[in-house]
Amino acid sequence: MTPSPSGDPIANAPAAPLLEVRGLAKSYPGVKALDQVDLQVRAGEIHALCGENGAGKSTLIKILGGVIPSGSYQGSFFLEGRECRFRGPRESLAGGVNIIFQELALAPDLSVAENVFLGREHAKGGWLDAHRMEAEAARQLAVLGMKDVAPTVPVRELSVGLRQMVEIARALASPARRILILDEPTSALSLKESQALLDVIVGLKSRGLGILYISHKLEEVFAVADRITVLRNGRSIETLDRRDAGKAKVISLMVGRKLEEVFPPRSPRPTLPASAYAPNSAGMSDAPLLRVRDWTVPSPVNPQVDILSGISFDLAAGEILGLAGLMGAGRTELVESLFGLGPRAVKGTIEITGRPYHPGGSGGPARAIARGIAMVPEDRRRHGLFLEKSIRENLTGACLERFSRLGQFIDADAEADTAARSLSEAGVKAPDAEFTAGFLSGGNQQKVVLAKWLLTKPRILFLDDPTRGVDVGAKADIYLLIQRLAAEGIGILLISSETEEVMHLSHRILVLRQGRLAGEFAGGAADPETILALSAGGATA
Amino acid sequence: MKRTLAILLTIPAIWVLFHFLSGGSVLSAGNMVNLFKYLTVVGILATGMTFVMAAGHIDLSVGAGLGLLGAVNAWLLYQAHLPLPVTLAAGIALAILMGLIHGALVAYPRIPAFIVTLSGLMAYTGLKQYIANPVIPIQNEAFLFLGQGYLAPWQGYACAGLLALGLGFLLWRNLAGRRKHGLAPRPLWRSALAWLAPSAGGLLFVAVCNADRGVPVCVLAMASAAALCHGLAVRTRFGRHVFAMGSNREAAQYSGISIPMHTLGVFVLMGLLAWLAGLVATAQLMAGAADIGDYQELYAIAACVIGGTSLRGGTGNVWMSLLGALLMASILNGMEQVGIPSTMQKVILGVILSASVALDQVLGRKRDL
Numbered sequence: 001m002t003p004s005p006s007g008d009p010i011a012n013a014p015a016a017p018l019l020e021v022r023g024l025a026k027s028y029p030g031v032k033a034l035d036q037v038d039l040q041v042r043a044g045e046i047h048a049l050c051g052e053n054g055a056g057k058s059t060l061i062k063i064l065g066g067v068i069p070s071g072s073y074q075g076s077f078f079l080e081g082r083e084c085r086f087r088g089p090r091e092s093l094a095g096g097v098n099i100i101f102q103e104l105a106l107a108p109d110l111s112v113a114e115n116v117f118l119g120r121e122h123a124k125g126g127w128l129d130a131h132r133m134e135a136e137a138a139r140q141l142a143v144l145g146m147k148d149v150a151p152t153v154p155v156r157e158l159s160v161g162l163r164q165m166v167e168i169a170r171a172l173a174s175p176a177r178r179i180l181i182l183d184e185p186t187s188a189l190s191l192k193e194s195q196a197l198l199d200v201i202v203g204l205k206s207r208g209l210g211i212l213y214i215s216h217k218l219e220e221v222f223a224v225a226d227r228i229t230v231l232r233n234g235r236s237i238e239t240l241d242r243r244d245a246g247k248a249k250v251i252s253l254m255v256g257r258k259l260e261e262v263f264p265p266r267s268p269r270p271t272l273p274a275s276a277y278a279p280n281s282a283g284m285s286d287a288p289l290l291r292v293r294d295w296t297v298p299s300p301v302n303p304q305v306d307i308l309s310g311i312s313f314d315l316a317a318g319e320i321l322g323l324a325g326l327m328g329a330g331r332t333e334l335v336e337s338l339f340g341l342g343p344r345a346v347k348g349t350i351e352i353t354g355r356p357y358h359p360g361g362s363g364g365p366a367r368a369i370a371r372g373i374a375m376v377p378e379d380r381r382r383h384g385l386f387l388e389k390s391i392r393e394n395l396t397g398a399c400l401e402r403f404s405r406l407g408q409f410i411d412a413d414a415e416a417d418t419a420a421r422s423l424s425e426a427g428v429k430a431p432d433a434e435f436t437a438g439f440l441s442g443g444n445q446q447k448v449v450l451a452k453w454l455l456t457k458p459r460i461l462f463l464d465d466p467t468r469g470v471d472v473g474a475k476a477d478i479y480l481l482i483q484r485l486a487a488e489g490i491g492i493l494l495i496s497s498e499t500e501e502v503m504h505l506s507h508r509i510l511v512l513r514q515g516r517l518a519g520e521f522a523g524g525a526a527d528p529e530t531i532l533a534l535s536a537g538g539a540t541a
Numbered sequence: 542m543k544r545t546l547a548i549l550l551t552i553p554a555i556w557v558l559f560h561f562l563s564g565g566s567v568l569s570a571g572n573m574v575n576l577f578k579y580l581t582v583v584g585i586l587a588t589g590m591t592f593v594m595a596a597g598h599i600d601l602s603v604g605a606g607l608g609l610l611g612a613v614n615a616w617l618l619y620q621a622h623l624p625l626p627v628t629l630a631a632g633i634a635l636a637i638l639m640g641l642i643h644g645a646l647v648a649y650p651r652i653p654a655f656i657v658t659l660s661g662l663m664a665y666t667g668l669k670q671y672i673a674n675p676v677i678p679i680q681n682e683a684f685l686f687l688g689q690g691y692l693a694p695w696q697g698y699a700c701a702g703l704l705a706l707g708l709g710f711l712l713w714r715n716l717a718g719r720r721k722h723g724l725a726p727r728p729l730w731r732s733a734l735a736w737l738a739p740s741a742g743g744l745l746f747v748a749v750c751n752a753d754r755g756v757p758v759c760v761l762a763m764a765s766a767a768a769l770c771h772g773l774a775v776r777t778r779f780g781r782h783v784f785a786m787g788s789n790r791e792a793a794q795y796s797g798i799s800i801p802m803h804t805l806g807v808f809v810l811m812g813l814l815a816w817l818a819g820l821v822a823t824a825q826l827m828a829g830a831a832d833i834g835d836y837q838e839l840y841a842i843a844a845c846v847i848g849g850t851s852l853r854g855g856t857g858n859v860w861m862s863l864l865g866a867l868l869m870a871s872i873l874n875g876m877e878q879v880g881i882p883s884t885m886q887k888v889i890l891g892v893i894l895s896a897s898v899a900l901d902q903v904l905g906r907k908r909d910l
Contacts, residue, residue, distance in 0.1 A: 090797040105795050107788035109855035110781075118785055119796030127776045131715075135722035 016081045018043045018210035019064075019179050024075035025234075026059050026068060033059040034073070035234035041179065041210040046201065048221040048242075049214045051231035052254055052326075052499070052532070057214050060231070061183055064212075065099045066092030079178055096178030098171035100185055106155045106163060106170075113137035113151035116170045140169040144200050160302045161193030168200060172207075180204065181212045186220060187328045190305045198224050216326040217514075218247050218536045230254055251536065255499070255528045264476070266504065266523060267320075267483040287354030289491040290315040290460050295348035297330075297337045297515075303345070307333050308515045311348070315460065315491040320482065322506030322523070323495045326535045329512040331495045332378050335462040339375045340364040352460070369398060374458035376449050378465045378495070380442075384449040387438030391430055392419035394437045394448055399455045418455065426451035427477055443474025450481065461485060464495045479505060499528045511535055544849050548864045552871055559875025566878045570753035577750075580870040581759040582607070582822045582834075586841035587848070587862040588763075588770045589814035594845050595774070596807045597787035597854025598647060598654035601838050602639075602661030603815040608834030609665040610636055610819035612673040615829025618684070619677050625684060632816050639665075640812025644805035662838070670831040677829040687762065688824025691755030697747040700761065705740035712736050759821045763863075766817060770810075771859040783807055787854025843894050844869055869893075 017040040026034040034056045041047045051057050062068045064077065066086030076083055079095055086092040092099075106115045113130075116137045122129040137151040144165050155163055164185055171180050182201065186194040201211060202224050215221055221228060222242060229239040230253040237253050295311040298304075308330045315321050323331045336342055338350065340359035350357045352371055359368055368375075377383035386394055396415050401407060403415040419433040426447045430440060437448055446466060453461065463482065467475045482505060486492055496502045502509055509521040511534045519534045560567040586603050593600045610632050617628040639661070646657045679685060692700065712732050719726050750756040774780040783803050786793040794800055822833050848865030850857035872893060876886045 089795045093795070093797060105789070105792040107785040107792050107855065109788040109851075110785055114781060114785075115792075118792070119782075119798050121778050121781060123778060127772075128778065128781065129718075130776075131718035131722045131724060135724055138724070 021077040026073040037236045045226040046211045048225035048228045055231040056234040096176040099181040100167045108156040288314040289317045291351040320492045322502035322509040325512035330515040340368045372459035374453035375462040390434045392433040395419045422451045443470040555871045563878035576874045581763045583840045584763045584866045585818040587844040589811040590841045591857040591862045595857040600658045602658040604834040604837035605665035606815045607819035609669040611823030612669045612829040615677040636812040636816035640809035644808035648801035648804040673829045673831045690758040694751040697756040701743040701747045704743045
């Protein structure tokens with residue numbers, strides 16, 4: 001390996017790239033996660049991978065890391081010219097691929113040194129050579145500028161930022177290290193911690209490692225990367241030299257021209273004033289349906305960092321308010337915290353039609369539901385459905401008290417009747433309401449989740465990526481349903497991983513960036529480039 | 542460290558408290574010997590249970606298992622008339638087999654250890670009741686020595702001397718190793734304390750035992766088993782990987798650690814310790830009896846928990862589990878001396894177990910149960 005001087009990685013690059021990816025493709029039933037990815041990482045370069053949510057970045061990492069085993073994807077990749085066929089993470093690790101996952105892969109009860117050498121401990125005559133490992137770990141930590149972390153401290157006692165460093169130390173102590181892949185390494189870090197991490201990563205270039213750096217944050221990418229490859233819809237679109245590429249160029253490549261999907265015509269914004277911050281009009285009290293002021297939520301993993309800070313907005317009855325932003329911007333955390341699922345230490349005020357509302361605490365979602373809030377969660381299978389249960393039990397799961405005598409004894413007839421009606425209203429394609437929910441298609445499952453929440457008769461509806469993993473036909477149904485609900489006067493907060501969806505359905509769009517409100521648009525007044533630029537921090541509104 | 546100190550202070554406090562409550566019968570050499578003899582079966586089990594729990598599992602079968610292994614040994618000796626070495630070898634083989642079955646069921650079809658070992662508990666209880674009915678008396682002197690025997694006074698002192706020498710050697714190696722790798726040496730007082738406290742404790746223990754019948758052989762067996770297991774836990778790859786597996790299964794897997802092999806290893810180790818505990822229990826009772834080992838698995842788990850082992854895996858220390866067992870044994874012994882009926886003793890023990898963990902949580906120790 002020729003470590004390239006920091007000056008010009010391209011001119012000094014060796015003939016064979018350290019890592020070469022050729023035509024990788026991976027399909028899941030109904031979804032093409034990767035289509036055609038080509039990529040070259042050289043020794044001593046930091047190669048950034050950029051793409052919107054769902055562009056295929058995580059799938060690519062999983063293939064390189066052996067999590068998706070050889071044989072279950074198409075295409076190939078090579079390390080130093082030799083083809084890799086990893087059947088599991090062990091082989092990938094032995095081949096020299098070190099991945100630092102978003103979810104940290106450390107044993108929290110073991111010490112720093114023990115984690116650094118986990119799986120490849122030094123031993124003498126069958127007994128661990130703890131002193132050698134402690135000394136080497138200390139050296140490795142010192143190289144990374146962590147002189148004050150004792151190698152004997154349990155990892156549990158370290159901050160998230162320091163744990164990230166331990167993972168890097170671990171990768172550097174690996175004898176086979178060739179490629180270091182960092183997947184959104186700064187997503188849980190404070191600004192200071194992020195800066196320290198980026199400094200370390202830049203310092204690693206001189207060691208001849210190839211670094212694949214994945215991040216949504218364009219500032220970071222432009223601060224450290226030598227080259228940038230843009231992924232879109234599972235394809236590698238283009239690889240740019242950082243000095244030739246502007247942020248605007250990268251953003252336009254990330255967004256691209258998507259096939260125009262069939263969106264229903266935008267429904268008229270209901271009796272709303274020009275700005276929802278102004279008093280509301282006829283028939284209703286002056287207070288908006290939902291008023292959020294200075295909403296601040298600490299990170300559950302790192303209490304020093306706020307994942308949301310100072311969020312203020314109003315939601316009017318009948319309004320569809322889109323929440324745009326990249327993954328990790330805090331959109332899901334915002335609706336979850338408003339629904340009473342966030343950490344206890346939230347700050348700020350909320351009013352529902354003028355009356356104060358405090359989510360969180362012991363009441364949790366029960367209080368939110370009682371105040372007329374419903375939430376369709378992002379992860380349908382984990383948080384939305386009882387997969388083993390019937391559609392009926394799923395539908396009535398959040399409003400059982402309506403069919404219960406003395407608060408406990410379920411009136412089976414009333415329940416079955418309601419379930420059957422709700423089923424046909426939502427247009428779920430299923431034999432009957434006793435069908436097991438887990439066997440429905442994604443689109444029908446999502447309709448069940450929506451119908452379940454509509455049975456709670458909500459006034460405020462949070463939709464967190466309601467069309468994720470749903471086929472086009474069901475998408476159109478869900479769009480129409482969303483518009484119908486808004487027309488009935490429900491205030492809707494809409495999150496979507498597809499910017500287009502937010503743009504076409506929303507009356508108004510809020511853009512979140514790293515836990516803060518970065519801007520606001522009227523529906524139809526923004527194009528995806530502008531929204532993405534604002535989300536990624538490439539421009540200001 | 543804080544927990545070690547707390548337990549080390551609580552145990553003598555319990556002795557003194559009950560000594561006065563009972564009118565002076567706890568702190569006698571005779572009672573101390575009995576207390577430690579009583580402790581051995583649970584202590585040996587807790588040693589292995591620390592591994593099982595550190596791996597993130599649990600073993601409910603070991604009480605019934607030790608009863609079965611003891612009963613089989615008695616049966617082979619007195620119904621099949623086999624020589625003692627053969628019966629011991631057969632017992633070891635059976636113990637390994639039981640461990641392999643548990644481990645394989647946990648590792649491959651991924652049946653929760655709770656279910657696997659609950660099944661074992663039921664099956665072994667039935668088997669031991671079948672074999673040990675009627676009770677099989679044992680007269681073999683060599684066999685009984687393990688449960689009933691005492692070291693001669695000079696042998697006891699020799700053991701204490703060996704302990705001091707061995708510890709000294711380990712501490713010297715530690716110092717040398719740290720110097721070799723350029724690590725800051727541990728403060729001298731800590732090394733001195735780490736040598737002095739156990740050495741003096743051992744000597745005191747031997748002196749007390751020698752004032753009565755001598756050091757019980759079963760206590761020596763328990764201490765040796767614990768020393769071996771402690772070394773296995775903190776000084777071998779196997780131990781390190783077991784703790785890693787219990788702390789974060791995925792991280793262990795991604796580090797190239799074989800989860801199934803280590804699961805098998807942990808349950809085999811537990812089986813071997815159940816075998817040793819079975820021998821001790823059978824020899825102490827001088828018979829293979831149907832009720833030997835009943836509920837011992839629960840006491841072993843409780844001992845580990847009091848000693849700071851998390852039910853979620855990843856933590857645990859063999860010596861701390863032994864101290865947990867000693868704490869419980871001391872309370873039971875004290876209540877016995879005071880004359881609290883055995884029915885009430887169990888109630889009190891249950892309350893103490895929950896209270897000790899609750900106290901821990903309230904005092905803010907980061908502890909996941």
